[in-house]
Amino acid sequence: MVKSRLLLPFVIIGVLLVLWGLASNASSTSAAPLSVDRSAAPPAQQTEQYCLSCHGKPDLKMTLPSGEELSLYISPDQLKSSAHSPAGIECEACHTNITTYPHPAINFQTRRDLSRSYYEACQKCHPANYAKTQDGIHAKSAAAGDPKAPICTDCHGAHDVQKPDQPRVKISQTCSPCHQDVYDSYKNSIHGSALINDNNPDVPVCTDCHGVHNIQDPRTAQFRVQTPEMCAGCHADPQRMSKYNLPTDVYSLYQTSWHGVDISVYKANWPTIWHESAVCTDCHSVHDILPASDPKSSVNPNNLLATCQKCHKNAGPNWTSAWTGHNKIDPQRTPYLYAVDRFYSQFAQAVLWLCILYVVLQIMHALVDRVRRSLK
Amino acid sequence: MSAVNSAAPATHGVQVVRFFARFARAQRWEHWLLFLSFTVLFLTGIVQKYRTESWSQNILSTPQRLVWVQSIHHVAAIVLIVEVIIHLAHGFYLLARRKMPHAMFPEWQDVKDAGSMTKYLLFLAKRRPKYGKYSFEEKLTYWFLFFSIGIMVITGFVIWFPIQITTVLPGSVVPAAKLTHSTEAIVAGVFVLIWHLYHVLIERLNLSMFTGRMNENDMRKYHATEYERLTGESADTPDQGGQA
Numbered sequence: 052m053v054k055s056r057l058l059l060p061f062v063i064i065g066v067l068l069v070l071w072g073l074a075s076n077a078s079s080t081s082a083a084p085l086s087v088d089r090s091a092a093p094p095a096q097q098t099e100q101y102c103l104s105c106h107g108k109p110d111l112k113m114t115l116p117s118g119e120e121l122s123l124y125i126s127p128d129q130l131k132s133s134a135h136s137p138a139g140i141e142c143e144a145c146h147t148n149i150t151t152y153p154h155p156a157i158n159f160q161t162r163r164d165l166s167r168s169y170y171e172a173c174q175k176c177h178p179a180n181y182a183k184t185q186d187g188i189h190a191k192s193a194a195a196g197d198p199k200a201p202i203c204t205d206c207h208g209a210h211d212v213q214k215p216d217q218p219r220v221k222i223s224q225t226c227s228p229c230h231q232d233v234y235d236s237y238k239n240s241i242h243g244s245a246l247i248n249d250n251n252p253d254v255p256v257c258t259d260c261h262g263v264h265n266i267q268d269p270r271t272a273q274f275r276v277q278t279p280e281m282c283a284g285c286h287a288d289p290q291r292m293s294k295y296n297l298p299t300d301v302y303s304l305y306q307t308s309w310h311g312v313d314i315s316v317y318k319a320n321w322p323t324i325w326h327e328s329a330v331c332t333d334c335h336s337v338h339d340i341l342p343a344s345d346p347k348s349s350v351n352p353n354n355l356l357a358t359c360q361k362c363h364k365n366a367g368p369n370w371t372s373a374w375t376g377h378n379k380i381d382p383q384r385t386p387y388l389y390a391v392d393r394f395y396s397q398f399a400q401a402v403l404w405l406c407i408l409y410v411v412l413q414i415m416h417a418l419v420d421r422v423r424r425s426l427k
Numbered sequence: 428m429s430a431v432n433s434a435a436p437a438t439h440g441v442q443v444v445r446f447f448a449r450f451a452r453a454q455r456w457e458h459w460l461l462f463l464s465f466t467v468l469f470l471t472g473i474v475q476k477y478r479t480e481s482w483s484q485n486i487l488s489t490p491q492r493l494v495w496v497q498s499i500h501h502v503a504a505i506v507l508i509v510e511v512i513i514h515l516a517h518g519f520y521l522l523a524r525r526k527m528p529h530a531m532f533p534e535w536q537d538v539k540d541a542g543s544m545t546k547y548l549l550f551l552a553k554r555r556p557k558y559g560k561y562s563f564e565e566k567l568t569y570w571f572l573f574f575s576i577g578i579m580v581i582t583g584f585v586i587w588f589p590i591q592i593t594t595v596l597p598g599s600v601v602p603a604a605k606l607t608h609s610t611e612a613i614v615a616g617v618f619v620l621i622w623h624l625y626h627v628l629i630e631r632l633n634l635s636m637f638t639g640r641m642n643e644n645d646m647r648k649y650h651a652t653e654y655e656r657l658t659g660e661s662a663d664t665p666d667q668g669g670q671a
Contacts, residue, residue, distance in 0.1 A: 309605070312478055312479055315479060316478050316479065316484065316487075317490075319484065320484055320488070321489075321490060324490060326490075363590060365590050366590055366593070367590070367593055367594045369593040369594065369596065369597050369598045370589075370590070370593050370598050371598060372597055372598035372599045373589060373593060373598030373599065373600075373601035373602060374598070375599075375602045385599055385602065385603075386599070387597075387599050387600055387602075387603035388599065388602050388603045388606060390603070391603045391606050391607050391610075392606060395606070395607070395610040395611070395614070398614065399610060399613065399614045399617075402614050402617060402618055403614075403617050403621075406617065406618060406621040406622045407621060409548075409622070410621055410622070410625045412545075412548040412549070413548060413625070413630060414629075415548075416547070416548045416550070417630075419550070
């Protein structure tokens with residue numbers, strides 16, 4: 052009797068746990084929007100065939116109130132090779148308001164209005180990414196009234212939606228129609244040329260630095276102070292850097308430098324206050340980064356003084372050697388610094404320990420004297 | 428140098444203590460300038476040196492505070508430099524007039540004193556060495572800080588005006604000066620805190636740099652040679668070598 056009374060709470064807790072487990076399991080399966088059963092045979096796509104019986108005609112079009120012509124033709128080939136159609140996602144999944152023929156009247160003034168209205172349908176299946184875009188700079192420009200601010204379909208396509216990163220160069224090319232000047236500067240950089248010419252898997256594409264859906268304004272103080280950490284994501288990664296024989300201590304050495312200490316303090320305490328101390332991109336350039344050996348690089352020895360003078364206006368030709376670089380203290384490259392470092396590593400220890408030793412001896416002698424006198 | 432107070436008639440229960448003049452008023456003023464500027468420089472300096480530590484960031488909690496701390500450091504540096512200039516100018520004046528007292532200069536006797544003192548501290552000798560007006564410990568304090576402050580002033584200028592300095596000197600002196608300034612500050616700070624403060628506060632309370640004078644007992648024990656030179660008496664006391 053006593054035993055069963057003791058067991059009762061455990062039984063209740065156990066039952067509750069099982070129920071809770073079932074409930075959370077059930078909710079997680081029902082909430083997973085992308086759990087398309089790809090092992091089954093391709094679905095019939097009956098609706099799609101039905102829609103294409105009209106929309107498969109190349110000359111199907113209408114005129115919007117703005118006077119713009121809206122083609123209503125959907126290429127069946129494009130549709131079938133998209134990411135959605137083979138997965139069984141039918142037309143009305145996105146065109147939720149169209150279920151019958153004749154279609155309900157549309158009241159969009161322009162083609163842009165139409166796109167901006169339909170892309171809302173993406174959030175049904177892609178709620179996380181949709182929510183992220185709402186925090187991004189593109190959503191902010193849209194909210195500020197810019198109709199050209201990109202929506203899902205501008206980057207991903209609509210009926211021809213494809214995996215966005217295959218091949219990888221596609222990501223950066225996706226940004227280029229609107230950010231052409233940036234892309235032009237990027238494509239000749241060490242990162243861009245390796246991406247475009249060699250399909251290099253390690254170099255950053257636009258989204259690696261700027262983020263994907265919640266793209267932030269890169270001109271803010273916050274973005275600035277976190278730049279070194281961002282670059283370090285790759286440039287302090289031994290696995291990635293060893294392939295290209297690049298040093299991985301550039302970030303840790305930067306952090307001990309005058310610039311780096313300033314930036315780390317601002318990052319920790321006042322990330323929203325603009326600070327001029329140099330971050331990686333101030334010296335190495337932003338999109339058009341080139342290796343220091345390249346004569347066009349902003350950190351090439353011949354261009355270095357001009358780069359320093361962007362901030363240190365009156366710096367003279369001797370100035371550039373004040374920069375110890377991302378190099379360790381080295382007898383050849385930084386002889387003065389090396390000498391000072393070697394000297395103090397011995398001298399500081401010697402002073403400290405001699406002072407302590409002498410004072411300890413003094414105190415011990417004084418104590419012994421006192422004891423001796425009291426024993427007299 | 429002579430005894431300040433001549434002996435008064437001794438009566439029962441009254442002990443007459445003679446004081447010896449040790450530091451002139453100007454020297455005491457110089458010490459005040461040095462003490463204040465050094466303390467302010469050390470405190471405002473370590474806050475900047477350890478900017479990445481959280482205790483420092485609690486003090487430098489706004490960018491404005493960092494500017495203040497740097498300004499205070501610069502003002503204190505100017506005070507210290509003024510003091511250095513006064514000190515050196517006075518030194519050169521005395522040299523030119525051939526009046527420079529030799530008591531502060533290191534001599535072979537100091538090396539011997541250091542050896543004897545070490546023996547005494549290790550119980551290898553019974554008596555502590557007899558020092559002159561300035562013991563080897565005091566001379567070491569003076570000359571250590573003399574060169575430390577020289578290093579700090581020079582390197583401080585290099586990192587205060589790097590652009591101007593590199594019009595003359597190679598750029599690589601700037602990071603070297605920064606490391607030197609930052610490290611020598613700690614070395615000098617440790618030296619003052621352990622060596623100097625032990626000798627003037629703990630070994631015995633020696634306020635002669637503030638009062639300008641030293642009492643007879645301390646003179647006998649710690650500056651025996653000087654005591655004997657000034658008084659013509661023996662400095663030996665029954666409890667020689669004991670605690671003051």
